[in-house]
Amino acid sequence: MNRPLLTQAARPLTFEIDAVNERGEIVPTAIAGEHPLTIYVDKQEIVTLMTLGAAPEALTLGYLRNQRLIGKLSDIVSVQVDWEVNAVAVVTRHGQGIAAERLEKRTVTTGCGQGTIFGDLMAEIDNIHLPATAMLAEVTLYGLLDAVRHHESIYKQAGAVHGCALAKGAEILMFVEDVGRHNAVDAIAGKMWLDELDGGDKIFYTTGRLTSEMVIKTAQMGIPFLVSRSGLTQMGWEIASKLGMTMIGRAQGKHYLLFSGAERFTR
């Protein structure tokens, strides 16, 4: 009975505008939605996120979780999105909002290139232990890449979004797209929180690059496998190597590059 009361306020995800191409022709073009969503906790303003609006309740929960602003799902009574005012009202059980010192310490997403408490995050990494016995077989990876390719997506229609998926084996459990990579990851974290899912036997797939932030967030969710269509950065690689995370990039069709954690991967 501890699940908060949630609205189901997804926005229309694409809009059509008329563009003009190089032949002077009018081309009806689908574009991705982008909306400000201001989070209030017990009427205290916390942050404004720019979002596609596909999963605003899960995004709000994941943001509050990943920024360590709220520790337990059972502390939350309700999450109510109102697009009339581009706001989401979160009500907590104690009704006291977020302590000022917690707000000061929030991480401003290293992956967007601008973080505030990078040192704290790196210290946290040292305390994460990914399950040593979890294994991923190449055939499962191929199955997952196939599932992702066949998944309906805003990206196929309109581009300009990043997608993330949580998978168990080759099966996609959740798939979230957003205009910001952070938001897509946060929304998955929010859904995992709601459904009380453990990351230890899961695979995290992202269309985006494997930067330090993506590796850190995957580790925080306790997920030992990180797969991307894209490449990686030096720090993403260093952190994944340190964690023993199995990281696979440039993964599409029957091609991939295994970057770290080979001991968990079987061909």
Place this chain on the structure above:
Amino acid sequence: MNRPLLTQAARPLTFEIDAVNERGEIVPTAIAGEHPLTIYVDKQEIVTLMTLGAAPEALTLGYLRNQRLIGKLSDIVSVQVDWEVNAVAVVTRHGQGIAAERLEKRTVTTGCGQGTIFGDLMAEIDNIHLPATAMLAEVTLYGLLDAVRHHESIYKQAGAVHGCALAKGAEILMFVEDVGRHNAVDAIAGKMWLDELDGGDKIFYTTGRLTSEMVIKTAQMGIPFLVSRSGLTQMGWEIASKLGMTMIGRAQGKHYLLFSGAERFTR
């Protein structure tokens, strides 16, 4: 004589690691650098940016400028990057650091999907007037796309970075890549500040998506033309339309889509 004293501390931009491909072969793979860089102003800690490290001094200046933390270039005595401690020390003329109220008001980059003072940014937009008479010809656009294609880039070697260029006609004046889109834009803003360049007759090119943040930053630099290889979001389109900015997406080779500001574009 008002130009600050700068280090020239670019980092090596790519590193090589050994990955393993689907045939079990070891593939030496170039990956993009990613380093924390903590900005101190008069010894006061401001923010940690995750950066490729290609233009750390310009990035620091552009960050301080775009976040409205320092108003005039002549207020800055020196910008000294020291990669031994992943830090950049900025010394101001008054030596007082940044006022607490300014720090509170800083924007945390709407484009990464997480901003704090979105309302203020939107209000600022109303006060921006892009030059009405600036024109862009299709042949110039094609020339610029050609110049970008031939430009040496980290992206071609290692992927995982975004690139931005400032152009006058088809000539690239500056080209910056970084792991975060925000950083690449901020570094261009920093270079424009240093060189006292006006944006009114320039074109801004980005490999990234045309989100609200990208449109707002281009407008803040006073640039009437925004060109991207990628698509756009609804809010990016709405703001560009409101500003009368000429925005062109999906631009590659001899193809493009003109999204807004057709009155400034000639075929």
